[in-house]
Amino acid sequence: MTGHRVVDVYAWLVCVFLMVPTIIIIPMSVGPDRFLQFPPRGFTLEWYGAYFSDRDWIAATLFSLKAGVIAAILATVIGTMVALSLVRGRPPGRRAIETLVVGPIVVPHIALAVALFLVFDRLGLTGTLVGFAAAHTVLALPFAVFSVLAALRRFDPALEMAARSCGASRWRAFLNVTLPQILPGIASAALFAFIISFDEAVVSFFISDIDGKTLPRKMFEDIDYDLSPVLAAVATLLTALSVVVLLAAHWIGRRGAARGAV
Amino acid sequence: MSRPPSAFFRGAREMSPALSLLLLLPFLVVLFIAFLLPVGVLLHESLFVPAATLEHYARVFDEPVYLRVLWRTIRIAALVTAICLVLGYPLAVAMARARGVALLLLAACVMLPLWTSVLVRTYAWTVLMRRNGLINDLLIGLGFTDAPVRLLYTEGAVVVAMAHVLLPFMVLPLWTALRAIPTDYARAAAILGARPLRSFVEVTLPLSLPGVASGSLMVFLLALGFFVTPALVGGPQQMMIATLISQQVRELLNWPFAGALVGCLLLLTLVLVAFFNRAMRLDRFVASS
Numbered sequence: 001m002t003g004h005r006v007v008d009v010y011a012w013l014v015c016v017f018l019m020v021p022t023i024i025i026i027p028m029s030v031g032p033d034r035f036l037q038f039p040p041r042g043f044t045l046e047w048y049g050a051y052f053s054d055r056d057w058i059a060a061t062l063f064s065l066k067a068g069v070i071a072a073i074l075a076t077v078i079g080t081m082v083a084l085s086l087v088r089g090r091p092p093g094r095r096a097i098e099t100l101v102v103g104p105i106v107v108p109h110i111a112l113a114v115a116l117f118l119v120f121d122r123l124g125l126t127g128t129l130v131g132f133a134a135a136h137t138v139l140a141l142p143f144a145v146f147s148v149l150a151a152l153r154r155f156d157p158a159l160e161m162a163a164r165s166c167g168a169s170r171w172r173a174f175l176n177v178t179l180p181q182i183l184p185g186i187a188s189a190a191l192f193a194f195i196i197s198f199d200e201a202v203v204s205f206f207i208s209d210i211d212g213k214t215l216p217r218k219m220f221e222d223i224d225y226d227l228s229p230v231l232a233a234v235a236t237l238l239t240a241l242s243v244v245v246l247l248a249a250h251w252i253g254r255r256g257a258a259r260g261a262v
Numbered sequence: 263m264s265r266p267p268s269a270f271f272r273g274a275r276e277m278s279p280a281l282s283l284l285l286l287l288p289f290l291v292v293l294f295i296a297f298l299l300p301v302g303v304l305l306h307e308s309l310f311v312p313a314a315t316l317e318h319y320a321r322v323f324d325e326p327v328y329l330r331v332l333w334r335t336i337r338i339a340a341l342v343t344a345i346c347l348v349l350g351y352p353l354a355v356a357m358a359r360a361r362g363v364a365l366l367l368l369a370a371c372v373m374l375p376l377w378t379s380v381l382v383r384t385y386a387w388t389v390l391m392r393r394n395g396l397i398n399d400l401l402i403g404l405g406f407t408d409a410p411v412r413l414l415y416t417e418g419a420v421v422v423a424m425a426h427v428l429l430p431f432m433v434l435p436l437w438t439a440l441r442a443i444p445t446d447y448a449r450a451a452a453i454l455g456a457r458p459l460r461s462f463v464e465v466t467l468p469l470s471l472p473g474v475a476s477g478s479l480m481v482f483l484l485a486l487g488f489f490v491t492p493a494l495v496g497g498p499q500q501m502m503i504a505t506l507i508s509q510q511v512r513e514l515l516n517w518p519f520a521g522a523l524v525g526c527l528l529l530l531t532l533v534l535v536a537f538f539n540r541a542m543r544l545d546r547f548v549a550s551s
Contacts, residue, residue, distance in 0.1 A: 003458050004359070011356030014349045015371035018429060021386040022378060024396065028389070036389055038396050078292060081285040089282025097286060100293055106535055107301070108487025110504040111524045114511050115300035118307070134296040141289070170277075199379035202489045206511075219381045223388060223494050232389070235382045242378040246370070 022239055029232035036229055047233040057234070060218040064198050066129055067214060071136035072194035078137070079144025079189055080182075084174075086145075087152045105142045109202040112138075117206040127212030135203045140193035147192065151185020151256065152178075184256030188249050195245050199238070301528075308521025318522035328506070332526070335503040338421060338492075339485035345425040346432040346481045347474065354436035354473070355466075358443075372437075376430035384491045387423040388414060391495070415497030423495045428484055432477040439473025440466070479538045483531055503527055 024038060029047055031040025051057050082101065085091050104112070116135050117126070125131035155178065163173035179186075201216040208217040215234070222231050277285075308318050322328050357368045375383060390396050391413040398410040413419050443466060451461035489504035496502070501509075503523060510520040 007352045008356050011353040011368065014353045014429075015368060017349070017426065018371050018375050021390060021426060022375065022383055025382075025386050025389065035394070038399075074292070078288045082289045085277070085282045085285035089277040089285065090279050091282040091286055092279055100290075103293070104297060106483070106531060107297075108483070108504070108527055108531060110487045110489045110507055111301065111304075111528055112297065113489075114507055114520055114524060115304040116296065117511065118304050118517060119300040134292065137292055138296045141292070195377055199377075199381075201379065201381050205489070206508075216379060216381050219379075219385065220490070220494070223381070223385050227388070227392075231385060235385050238379050238382050239374075242374060246373055246377055 022235075025232050026236050026239070029229065029236045031229070034229065036227075036232055047229045048237075050228075050230045051233050051237075054230070057215075057218065057230070060213055060215045063129070063132075063212060064215040067132040067136055068194045068198040070129065070133040071140055071197035072190045074133065074137040075140035075144040075193040076148075076186060076190040079141055079193075080148045080186055082141075082145050083148035083152055087149065088157075101142055101145050103142075104138050109139075113203040113206040116203060120207050126207050127209030129212070131207050132197075132204070132212075132214065135207060136197035136200055137193075139200060139203065140196045143192050143196060144189040147189035148182060148185045151182040155181045184252050188252050188256075191245055191249055191252070195242070198241075301524075304517070304521045305525055305528075306521075307517045308519075308525050311518045318518045319525065321519060322522055322526055328523075331501050331503055331506050334500070335486060338417070338424070338500075338502060339482050339488075341421055342424045342428060342485045343432075343478050343482045345421065346429050347478060349425070350429055350432035350436055350477065351474070354433050354440050357433070357437045358440035372430050372433050375426075376434075380427055380490050383427050384423060384494050387419070387426070387491075387495055391419055391423075414495060415500070417496070417500050420492050420496040420500050420502075423491050424485055424488060427491055428481045428488075431480045431484060435477040435480065436470065436473040439470045439476075443469045475538060479534065483534065486530065487527055 027040050028036040028038055030043050030045065031037050032042040032044045032046065033040075082097075086094070086097065091097055112135075116131075120126045120131050125134075159181070160173050160178050163177045164170065168176065199216060200214070201220065204214040204217045205220055208214060215238075219231065219234060222228065309315070322332070353368070353372070357365065357372075360368055392398075393410045393412070393414075395413075397413060398407075401407050401411060402409075447465050447469070448461050451465050452458075456464065487504055488502065489508065492500060492502045493505050493508070496505070503526075507520050507523045507527075510516045510523065
C-alpha cells in the first residue's frame with residue numbers, strides 16, 4: 001500500500017511539472033510591470049488591450065484562423081473518405097496507403113518544412129493561404145483519419161446493410177444511417193485538425209513571409225527579439241483556447257460513447 | 263447482434279476497388295503535391311546538384327563541426343527520452359489505477375499540455391529561466407546562490423524544456439499499455455505470495471514493455487527533429503540538426519547541403535521506425551484488423 005502511495009505522490013509532482021510552467025504565465029500576464037513578475041504587483045488588462053489593438057497581432061490571428069478552418073474542412077472531408085475506403089472498400093495497395101497515412105507523423109516536421117519552403121518559394125506560394133492550407137491539411141490528415149476510422153469500427157455495418165435491403169441506395173444509406181452514427185468521430189477530427197493547424201509552428205516558420213504569417217510565427221519572432229508582456233497575454237489566450245477545444249472534444253467523446261451504447 | 267456478419271453481408275457491404283480508389287483520390291493528390299513531391303525535390307537537390315554526387319553527404323561526416331551537431335542531437339534526444347520515461351512511467355501507472363475525479367485530473371494534466379501550442383510552452387520556459395526569472399528568484403531566495411545563474415541558452419535548459427514538451431507523448435502509450443493489463447494478474451501474483459514489488463517486476467513491467475517501446479520511439483523521433491524549443495531556449499553552442507538545417511537554408515541558402523542533412527535525418531528516422539515496426543507493429547493503429 002505504501003508503494004502505491006509513493007507512486008501517487010510522484011505522479012502528482014510530475015503533473016505539477018507538466019502544468020505549472022504554462023499556468024504561471026496567466027497571473028504574470030495581468031501584472032503592470034514591463035518585465036514579467038511573479039507574483040504580479042497589481043492588476044491590469046493593458047497587455048490584452050495592446051494585443052487586440054495591434055494590427056500585426058490581429059492580422060496574424062485572422063490569418064491563422066482562416067488557415068485553420070480551411071485545413072480542418074479539407075482534412076476532415078479527405079480523411080473521412082480515406083477512412084471509408086480503408087474500412088468498407090478494397091483499395092489496391094492497401095499497405096502502401098496505410099504507410100502513406102502515417103507518413104506525415106513519422107517524417108520530422110523540420111524535413112517537411114524545409115522541403116515545402118523550397119517548392120513554395122519557387123511557386124510563389126510562401127505567405128499565401130493556399131500554401132498554408134495545403135501544408136496544414138497534410139499535417140492534420142493522419143489524425144483526422146485515425147479519428148474517423150475509430151468511429152467507423154465501432155459502428156455496426158449490419159445497420160447500413162439493413163438500410164440497403166430496405167431499398168436505400170449506397171449514398172442514401174451512408175447519408176441517413178452511417179453518417180449520423182460516425183458524426184462524433186468526424187466532429188473531433190475537425191476539432192483536432194483545426195488546433196493542429198492553429199498551433200503549428202515549424203512549417204509556419206519557414207513558409208511565412210512578411211505579409212502572410214500565422215500567430216505561432218509571430219510569437220516565434222517576438223520571443224526571439226522582444227520579450228514584451230503582450231506575449232504573456234497571447235499565451236494565456238492560446239491556453240484558454242486549448243482548454244475550450246479539449247472540453248469540446250471530451251463532450252463529443254461522451255456523446256459518441258452514449259450513442260454507441262444505444 | 264453478437265453473431266458475426268455472414269460472408270454474404272461482408273461481401274455485399276464492400277465497395278468495388280474502383281470506388282475505393284476514387285475515395286482515395288483527393289488524399290493521394292494532396293499528399294503528392296504537399297508531401298512526396300517537395301521532399302523528393304529536396305532530396306534530388308542533395309544528390310544531383312550541381313551533378314550526380316555524394317559530396318554533400320560526405321561533408322556531413324567529414325567536417326567535425328557537423329559531426330558534433332549530429333552527435334549532440336542524438337545525445338540530447340536520448341537524454342530527453344530517458345527523462346520522459348523516468349517521469350512518465352509512474353504517472354502512467356497512477357493513471358492506469360486511478361478512477362473518477364482523480365483520473366480526470368491526471369488525464370487533464372497530460373492532455374492539456376499536449377494540445378497547447380509548443381510555442382506557449384517554450385515561451386513559458388524562456389520567462390522562467392531568464393536571468394531575473396522565477397527560477398533564479400527561487401534559487402537566490404532559498405540561498406543556493408547569491409547571483410543569478412545563467413540558465414537560458416544552456417544544454418540543461420534545452421533538455422528540461424524538451425522533456426516538458428514531449429512528456430505527454432511518452433505517457434499516453436504507456437497508459438494505454440498499462441490499462442490493458444487485467445487487474446486479475448496482480449491479484450493472482452499476490453495470491454501466489456508475490457510481494458507488490460516482485461509482482462510489478464515480473465508481471466506488470468514485462469507486459470508494459472510494448473508501451474515503453476512505442477513511447478520511447480515516439481519521444482526519441484520527435485526529439486531528433488525538434489526545432490522550436492532548441493532554437494529559442496538553446497544558443498549556438500547547443501545547435502541541433504534542425505537548427506543547423508534552418509541555418510543552411512535561411513542564412514546560407516545552401517539547399518544541396520540542407521537536403522543532405524534532411525536526407526540523413528530521414529534515413530535515421532526510417533531505420534528506427536522500420537526496426538521498431540517489425541518488433542511491435544506500430545501500424546496497428548491504422549491497419550485493418
